Amino acid sequence: MSTTTPATAANPLTADELARATDAIDRVSAAFDSRVVGQDRLRTALLVSLLAEGHVLMESVPGLAKTLSASTLAQAVDARFSRIQCTPDLLPSDIIGTQVYDPRTHEFETQLGPVHANLVLLDEINRASAKTQSALLEAMQEQQTSIAGTIHRLPTPFLVLATQNPIDHEGTYVLPHAQMDRFLLKEIVDYPAEADEIAVLDLIDDGTLGQHQQPVAPVISTADVIDLQSLVRRVYVDPAIKKYVVSVIRATRGGAQVLGAKLAPYVEIGASPRGTIAFFQAARAMAVLQGRHYVIPEDVRELRYSVLRHRIHLSFEALADRVAPETIIDAVFRAVPTP
Incomplete structure (x- = not known):
């Protein structure tokens, strides 16, 4: 962008x-x-x-x-x-x-x-x-x-x-x-x-x-x-950023199609629409902290762990294999193109 x-x-x-x-x-x-x-x-x-x-x-x-x-x-x-x-x-x-x-x-x-x-x-x-x-x-x-x-x-x-x-x-x-x-x-x-x-x-x-x-x-x-x-x-949020946020949240629910066969079984429940709203609100606040009146993709990426780590519900298999939520989050952001 x-x-x-x-x-x-x-x-x-x-x-x-x-x-x-x-x-x-x-x-x-x-x-x-x-x-x-x-x-x-x-x-x-x-x-x-x-x-x-x-x-x-x-x-x-x-x-x-x-x-x-x-x-x-x-x-x-x-x-x-x-x-x-x-x-x-x-x-x-x-x-x-x-x-x-x-x-x-x-x-x-x-x-x-x-x-x-x-x-x-x-x-x-x-x-x-x-x-x-x-x-x-x-x-x-x-x-x-x-x-x-x-x-x-x-x-x-x-x-x-x-x-x-x-x-x-x-x-x-x-x-x-x-x-x-x-x-x-x-x-x-x-x-x-x-x-x-x-x-x-x-x-x-x-x-x-x-x-x-x-x-x-x-x-x-x-x-x-x-x-x-x-x-x-x-704070201004471009439609491309809104679509990016929605795509990220939907990717947490995407299963093997998004995360791949190895990581997909580790996710039991993806983020809810409340996660979409959280990204929207938090990214606006981050933009103001950075001295801008508009949101950029980096504002979303900067907050990815804080917004998502408690919203992705991991399976017992993930806990047994000690897979951290951050691993899943990184895979989600790799799968979603940055605008």
């Missing part, structure tokens, strides 16, 4: 709007990098999810700055932040809220739960029971909760950052495929490089990190985030 500016959309972003968005994103990125070292992919995933109005699932062993990343992002955008430690005995009311009887007035009073915040960190979400996980589903999808028959809208912007530990399986409840599909992105957080790990010690030494660290000063407001989200919705 040509790198020249595509045909003008109905309501294209102006140069001033794009410059304003770039400046805001740069300030948030700098605030994030002041605390979180060596997690560039995680930073990109969080920013894409925030701008695309989606949710992100983070998977890694403990101690890789997932909680720090979430709290730092919340502070940088001046958002209300809440952290929920998921455990097997956690009840839906512990998250969404409940009604409490007030003996002074002889009436029930609604107390909203911690999910009523702008950025919600669900730590080790797979430790919550299926009933509690289902309560989260309404909040993530509908941006509302139901308490005693009354609907309570969640604040805007609203972003769920969920974590899960792939190592410990005792006392966990595997997220159902329907709920996994609600996450815009799934990011695998890896160990930092040696130089980055040394930099972490330096930040602890100078007081930037540690028990007595000061909060990050807000660099933009939640109103600015809402404005950025509205700009992302106006």
Whole structure:
């Protein structure tokens, strides 16, 4: 595809709007990098999810700055932040809220739960029971909760950052495929490089990190985030890119005709149309992060693992042969011509 500016959309972003968005994103990125070292992919995933109005699932062993990343992002955008430690005995009311009887007035009073915040960190979400996980589903999808028959809208912007530990399986409840599909992105957080790990010690030494660290000063407001989200919705997507995204998603369901006889048995279920929408929204956000008002194929390819790794359901044969979702994703993108 040509790198020249595509045909003008109905309501294209102006140069001033794009410059304003770039400046805001740069300030948030700098605030994030002041605390979180060596997690560039995680930073990109969080920013894409925030701008695309989606949710992100983070998977890694403990101690890789997932909680720090979430709290730092919340502070940088001046958002209300809440952290929920998921455990097997956690009840839906512990998250969404409940009604409490007030003996002074002889009436029930609604107390909203911690999910009523702008950025919600669900730590080790797979430790919550299926009933509690289902309560989260309404909040993530509908941006509302139901308490005693009354609907309570969640604040805007609203972003769920969920974590899960792939190592410990005792006392966990595997997220159902329907709920996994609600996450815009799934990011695998890896160990930092040696130089980055040394930099972490330096930040602890100078007081930037540690028990007595000061909060990050807000660099933009939640109103600015809402404005950025509205700009992302106006990013131009060429019909050729739309067809490319649809072709990629359909290829995950293509079987041997697309993946070949060797890889096809490893895929049990391909991505749903929600994956198509996820690519569409996330690619727009990625374009704004790159300072463009239009999407190019590289925006789609850059996000391929994060969008698809939790949407392709692998067979038991794939698990036995230790075939990673990324292997299937690479085969899909090789099979689909780039516009």
